[in-house]
Amino acid sequence: MSSDPLRELVAVMDRLRSxxxxxxxxxxxxxxxxxxxxxxxxxxxxxVEHDDRAGLREELGDxxxxxxxxxxxxxxxxxxxxxxxxxxxxxxxKLVRRHPHVFADAEATDLHGQWDRIKATEKGRESVFxxxxxxxxxxxxxQKVAGRAQRAGLEAPAPGDDLGGRLLALVLEARAQGLDxxxxxRRTARSWEQQLRAVERADHRSRETSE
Numbered sequence: 709m710s711s712d713p714l715r716e717l718v719a720v721m722d723r724l725r726s727x728x729x730x731x732x733x734x735x736x737x738x739x740x741x742x743x744x745x746x747x748x749x750x751x752x753x754x755x756v757e758h759d760d761r762a763g764l765r766e767e768l769g770d771x772x773x774x775x776x777x778x779x780x781x782x783x784x785x786x787x788x789x790x791x792x793x794x795x796x797x798x799x800x801x802k803l804v805r806r807h808p809h810v811f812a813d814a815e816a817t818d819l820h821g822q823w824d825r826i827k828a829t830e831k832g833r834e835s836v837f838x839x840x841x842x843x844x845x846x847x848x849x850x851q852k853v854a855g856r857a858q859r860a861g862l863e864a865p866a867p868g869d870d871l872g873g874r875l876l877a878l879v880l881e882a883r884a885q886g887l888d889x890x891x892x893x894r895r896t897a898r899s900w901e902q903q904l905r906a907v908e909r910a911d912h913r914s915r916e917t918s919e
Contacts, residue, residue: 718792721776738781745774746843757895805830820859836860848890850879858883 724733748770755763779792806826808814814822824836833839836856840849857863866876882889 717772717776718780721773721780725777725780733777736777736781738778741774741777741781745771745778748774753891753894757891802830820855824856824859836862845890847875847879847893850876851883851889854880854883 724730748767752767752771755767776792779795783789783791804811806823809816837853840852844852866873879889882892
């Protein structure tokens, strides 16, 4: 094994992207790669939910590939180039800034609120809800908004009693119980799918027997 696997990974990615490397890799852009990052994140979540240690290790690698690939593309930008070392340096500095209770003299109280305040100052945000990605799944986004509202001490009645309002009420109920609404729905949907597959198999066997 290499004495520096991360550096070797960067070198392999550079070879794939360079002339004479992989034609598919050479065609990719940040936009074409973005859907893969979302897909890999979901596959990582699935490995965690299944307590799949081998799968977890593999999916972490696939996510790391996305980071290294995007960083390699960023090196080629003529106006604002950066590389994976810049990404790592920025992340290190951010972690230190956002943990003053570890790296400075701040007290370890209201950690979520402290994180939000530091993040808002860094990014010049005017609202605690700025930065919640619109592309998040509806359940995950509702839960994120609810968390930010709670940490900021903001309250407002759930809008209406239509289907959307009832779904939002369930998200708030899940949060109150310390549950991840998105994860709970995935788990239940997966269980239901398994039952449906069993019914499907039984139906196929019944048809084969009757023929």
